[in-house]
Amino acid sequence: MRAKHFCSACGKVQPAVPVDYFTFFGFPRKLELDTAALEKEFYALSRHLHPDVFAQSNDQERAWSLEQSSMLNDAYRTLKDPIKRTEYLLRLEGVELGEQSKQATEKARATGQLKKQVVPADLLEEVFELNMHLEELRMQKKAGEDDPALLEEIGKAKLSLEAKYEALFNELKQEWKKWDVAVDSGTDQDRKSILARMLDVLNRRNYIRNLVRDVNEAMEN
């Protein structure tokens, strides 16, 4: 059931009810989402809730419309993006997002703090080698030297990382399927372990994203 955003009799906006974003749209808390249907629903709700519709209404209705449409926009923005949607679900299910989240990384980069870097086990060897290459590249750049072989090596590593990045997204989608089934018929334990796996995929994915960014920076500078 979609939350009641406007009066079904008169079409006027109603005060916002604190609901999660899935409920706001009347969707189950599932991750495989028909984004075309989401967009359609977003447009339909916008036509009822947007402040433009209430420009000439009383203060109370205008305030409700502002609150409702901001929630609608926040919900749409979050749900239409597959990664944001997954992260939102994890938070909703009480899972703390790890240190690899984009926000935490940006904060650490800006302050120059060393961030806890938990290297995913399957990447240990690759990352170790890449970091050595990057260090070498930085030293060469400082000395004004140019080593095409090294650049080629780093380029190859980058391609491999990018492929893994893509593969992780597919892995995440597999977990979505399992989650959606578990919502209807799984046990608490099933759901917990799926959530944990999704968190792990997201963390690995974020780790690779940060690594690729480091590579790009090293190659550009």
Place this chain on the structure above:
Amino acid sequence: MATDHIVGIDLGTTNSLVAYMQGDTPAVIPGEDGLNLVPSVVALDGNNQVIVGNPARSYLIDTPDHAVYSVKRLMGRGVEDIREELKLFPFRLADDMHAGEVLRITIGGRSYTPPEISALILRQLKRNAERFFGGPVTKAVITVPAYFNDAQRQATKDAGRIAGLDVLRLVNEPTAAALAYGLDKRKQGIVAVYDFGGGTFDISILKLHDGIFEVVATNGDTHLGGDDIDNLLIAIALDDIQGDLKLDLRRSGEGVQRIRQAVIEAKIALSSQPSIKLDVELPGGQRYRREITREMFEQLIQPVIDRTVGPTNQALKDAGLKPAQIDEVVLVGGSTRIPKVRQLVQDLFGRTPHTDLNPDEVVALGAAVQANILGGGSAVTKEMLLLDVTPLSLGIEVAGGVTDKIILRNSTIPASATQYYTTQVDGQTNVAIHVLQGERELARDCRSLARFDLKGVPPMVAGMPRIEVKFLIDANGILHVSAREQRSGKEAEIEVQPSYGLTDEQVENMLLESFDYAEEDFRQRQMIEARREAETILAALAKGKKNPAWKELASAERTNAEVLEKALIAAKDGNDYQAIRKAIDALNEGTMHLAELMMDTAVSTALKGKAMDDTDLEEGPPTAGHPVAKAEFK
């Protein structure tokens, strides 16, 4: 028809316009001079009367310290933001400015904040619309550059309020243009609006879908426009003049303004001619002559127009689109008339841009469309809805001077974010929040939007209060902050005090002052009109006295008419418009018989015939024959 006209206003850097929805079509409302564009120039005449628009332009040359233009560049900005502006524009800051205060500019002997100066322009537009409708206009939609930040938007809204307008919505200029573009086309698909105006550049990418205009990305530069091109040309001219004529005009307001107007004309001409000969009379009588070819011009402006490329590419990237996926490119703003700019757009998008719309008027027309939508819509706008975005990320400063972004740029507005705060010291009752706008990681590189002070937190052990702060960007792109402490249950007790811009009280005072001035203006206008009417009547009476009918009057009637005539002459030289009106009415009354006699005599037929040539006498009621009363139509 007479009630509640909501107008759309394009408050531009160079020109401003007011438009309304005429049935199914938006139309610009012309000024008294019949022109659609009102130059955004404000001047004070010798009597400190405010002059706006075309008549104000001559003051830029004659008394440059009594006039101001391009004030939009100063909206919502602090002294520290405008150093570059001051080098290029003849803005004179008030002498007694304090740090952190809203800017004040002197015009003549008075000082005005940028919102007040903008309000003078808005009042002129309001007046034009009121004359057009024959009734009051109190509600408006005003456009702003899409890339305007919160402070610039707030300043624009304040300007509207000072002008006595209820600003129902601020609409982004490129979005407004898209509304005007999409209205008659009923288009679907992806549209890019490239808006290069007098002082600002915006690029917006929209998805048009069944009447929904959804902005997907926007970018721009609020200090990039035709003004910058003018300044390059002025700089060259000043150098030439110093070199060739040994004349340094840099400090001559008049000299610079003469050159400025000449180079603007040259710039415009170069869009249609291969070369142009500048010939400017300088103060002191010498002439500056120079030929500029289009090639030279294009080379000169290349760096300026290249600055639009970065924002355009960023907007495409943010929208996740390749240039080939754009279905149509719409050009807005006077600077897009420059062939080199059109070429650049064509190269950027790989397609010929759409140029059917008048780039000077399309934004105002779109504002009128939005005004119509907000007024409840009509058949043509009923299904239309605009979903715009915030152009800049909103962040708060966290430990280490870092920006923590809480609402990302290109988020559909209204948008909100909630953050939780607590205290660090036992019994602490205030919490400071530093709100920033911008994309950079460090707080010092973003624009400081406001420092909010949350006051009245109930005293508790450090870390105990849980203060929920809600940041909400409304449909105008303006930030609202509200806070409540949740542990003590004392909701909504937290006072939020922003640290920038005009306070509500200041705006109210300015509004009252402008009412005072409006009253003054009203009196002035009434005086002028009453005097004009008196003069026409007196002239008609003078003619009537030469008419044979005058002799037919009783001598008492003639004496009476002459007494009333003298009374009107006396009143006309006084300062009381109501006294003039009374004297006019009395004279009308006292010459009624004369008018009747003139109507009855054969001579009156001749007079009537003459009157019919240049008045609409024949359409009037029987009293239309009254020569005195009718004379005002001449």
